[in-house]
Structure formats: C-alpha cells, structure tokens
Amino acid sequence: MDMRFTITERPDYAERDIGRKLFAGGADFLKGVVAMDGMPPSDRLEVCFAGRSNVGKSSLINALTGRKALARTSNTPGRTQEINFFTLGEKHYLVDVPGYGFANAPKPIVEKWQRLLKAYLSGRQSLRRVFLLIDARHGAKAVDEEIMQLLGRSAVTFQVIMTKCDKPSKDEVAKSVEKTMKVLEKHPAAFPEIILTSSEKGDGIDTLRSVIATMV
Numbered sequence: 001m002d003m004r005f006t007i008t009e010r011p012d013y014a015e016r017d018i019g020r021k022l023f024a025g026g027a028d029f030l031k032g033v034v035a036m037d038g039m040p041p042s043d044r045l046e047v048c049f050a051g052r053s054n055v056g057k058s059s060l061i062n063a064l065t066g067r068k069a070l071a072r073t074s075n076t077p078g079r080t081q082e083i084n085f086f087t088l089g090e091k092h093y094l095v096d097v098p099g100y101g102f103a104n105a106p107k108p109i110v111e112k113w114q115r116l117l118k119a120y121l122s123g124r125q126s127l128r129r130v131f132l133l134i135d136a137r138h139g140a141k142a143v144d145e146e147i148m149q150l151l152g153r154s155a156v157t158f159q160v161i162m163t164k165c166d167k168p169s170k171d172e173v174a175k176s177v178e179k180t181m182k183v184l185e186k187h188p189a190a191f192p193e194i195i196l197t198s199s200e201k202g203d204g205i206d207t208l209r210s211v212i213a214t215m216v
Helices: 013-024 057-065 107-123 142-153 170-184 205-213
Strands: 027-033 045-051 083-088 092-096 127-135 158-163 193-196
Touching: 013 205, 045 057, 057 083, 057 092, 057 158, 057 205, 083 107, 107 127, 107 142, 127 142, 142 170, 158 170, 170 193, 193 205
Parallel strands: 045 092, 045 127, 127 158, 158 193
Antiparallel strands: 027 083, 083 092
16 A cells, blocks of 8 residues: 655645634533433534543643643543533534543443444544544554554544654654654555644644644
C-alpha cells in the first residue's frame, strides 16, 4: 500500500477565521452516555477525540474551546467509561472518548466499555472523523494500533493529532512523527495528514479548529 502522509500546513487567514468563528460560538457539556440508547440525536456533524490515557485529550479540548475546565482531566485510567458529548455552536458535536488502556479498571468494566466504544464507532452515522491523539514524546504504541484496527473495522476515518509537541526537541518530534507515519501506512482508514499540537503553547490549535470548521 502506497500511502503518503504529510504534516498539515497552517491554513490561510480565511480558513483560520472560519475556525475561529465556529469556536467563538461557544461549547457546552451536553451529556455523558453509558449506553447506545442514551445517545443524542444524530442531527449534527460530529467529531470524536480518542487517545490512550494521559495523552492530553482533555487539555486539547479545553484549548480548542477556550474553556479551561470544559473537559475534566483524570489521572486514573478507566475511572470513567462514558462517552461525553459537547455542543459546539448550533451544528456540531465534539465527542470525548475516555482514554483507552485501563490498567486500573476491573476486566468486566473494560469489556463493557469496549463494547460501547465499538457500538458507537460502527453505529453513529453523523460521525465524520475520529481524531486519534498520540503523544509526540513516544509516537504510536501498540495500544494505539489496537484502536486503529478497531477504527478500520468500523470503517471510520481517523486523523492523527500529535500532542505535547513542545515537550521534546524538534529532532525528537520528527522521529516520533516518522515512526507514527510508518504505522499509519498499514491502516487505510487513516487520513493522510498529521496535525502537530501543543495545548500549553497553543501550537496547531487554529489549524485543528479550521479542519473541524471546514469539514463536510
């Protein structure tokens, strides 16, 4: 399979402004869902954020929305097995999938959560893309490949976002990106662009906002 992956370039001013206006419309927590029958109506364009525990997902959502505590952070993997829905303006949902890799969770809870995640990914027609977060200090790990395989089986397009890009050196980030691209070459559901971000520094935030705002 010959797939070419690149780093997403920063959008031009007009596209950045579209993203800015979308997120200026405000984001609010709607509900946490523990079963498919609790899902809100599929009447909005929906993007989902997934990633292993402590990858910086809540920090990224908070940076995107300009809300310091919209998405709660937790240092205990597996504590919450809910799919959290946030409204973004009047036409979008942001969806927060709790971190996978449940080292401290009982096996029945892990299995229940995995069934819910699979059902959500395969049965949500309004889901346009999953943003798969990968720590720039490490690159893609085996647990990330597991979720990539699940997304592929569910026929869901996913796009990698490298988080915490301000932590390692530029050379280390480049090596991490290269490592991740080699993994992505094996997954046809992968979107061919990677977004580099730092929630702390604000890097890549306007790019990701524009990507979401211009999605159809």
